[in-house]
Amino acid sequence: MKIVIIIYLLLGIFLSFFGSLAKSTNSEIQLTQFDASKYFKLRKTLFNITLRTVSTLLYPIYYYDYFFNKKIIFADERIPIFKEDGKLYFHKMGGVGEIHCKICNYSEDIISFTHGYGRPPDSRRCHSGGYQCEDCGKFNTINGFEGEKDIVKNCDCGGKLHNDKPLFCPSCKSQSVGYSLRYLT
Numbered sequence: 001m002k003i004v005i006i007i008y009l010l011l012g013i014f015l016s017f018f019g020s021l022a023k024s025t026n027s028e029i030q031l032t033q034f035d036a037s038k039y040f041k042l043r044k045t046l047f048n049i050t051l052r053t054v055s056t057l058l059y060p061i062y063y064y065d066y067f068f069n070k071k072i073i074f075a076d077e078r079i080p081i082f083k084e085d086g087k088l089y090f091h092k093m094g095g096v097g098e099i100h101c102k103i104c105n106y107s108e109d110i111i112s113f114t115h116g117y118g119r120p121p122d123s124r125r126c127h128s129g130g131y132q133c134e135d136c137g138k139f140n141t142i143n144g145f146e147g148e149k150d151i152v153k154n155c156d157c158g159g160k161l162h163n164d165k166p167l168f169c170p171s172c173k174s175q176s177v178g179y180s181l182r183y184l185t
Contacts, residue, residue: 011059012059015055015056087167090132090163093179096181096182097109097110098110098182099167099178100177101169101176101177102174102176103169103174104169104171106172108139110139113127113128124146128144129142129144130142131152131161132162132168133157133159133161134159134160136155136159137168138157139170
């Protein structure tokens with residue numbers, strides 16, 4: 001029995017560094033590279049260790065899904081949040097995180113996109129989407145329900161809100177901004 005467990009673990013370790021499981025794991029790790037701080041590097045290292053440990057232990061589930069369902073999507077095949085022009089696009093991001101300017105060091109917590117269920121008595125699927133004012137740069141959140149079109153109003157300053165143009169810093173108006181994801185829903 002010990003030999004079977006050792007072979008299972010060695011095979012899992014091998015597969016977590018080579019092959020399609022390794023490709024999936026590496027692309028998930030690459031998605032976390034938005035910040036260069038020491039704290040973030042520690043989080044990334046812990047994430048890497050955790051992801052590789054889980055993939056080592058649970059690789060049969062991955063390969064069952066891979067060979068029989070063919071529904072595995074690698075992270076690098078998803079729509080990137082940075083387009084070819086190197087600018088950050090709001091409608092391509094997800095979750096809740098922090099936007100930070102690389103020029104003036106401005107930072108702000110924002111909601112890009114979250115979803116869930118409403119509170120009783122209205123327990124429909126709901127979502128919160130992020131928008132930015134094209135005039136003043138203020139970030140806004142618009143809440144809505146599944147099956148209903150979001151009601152996008154103007155910003156407090158009178159400017160139009162959008163989520164499909166490049167993000168810019170509200171302080172210095174530079175488009176050289178980054179996004180650090182805090183959590184997804």
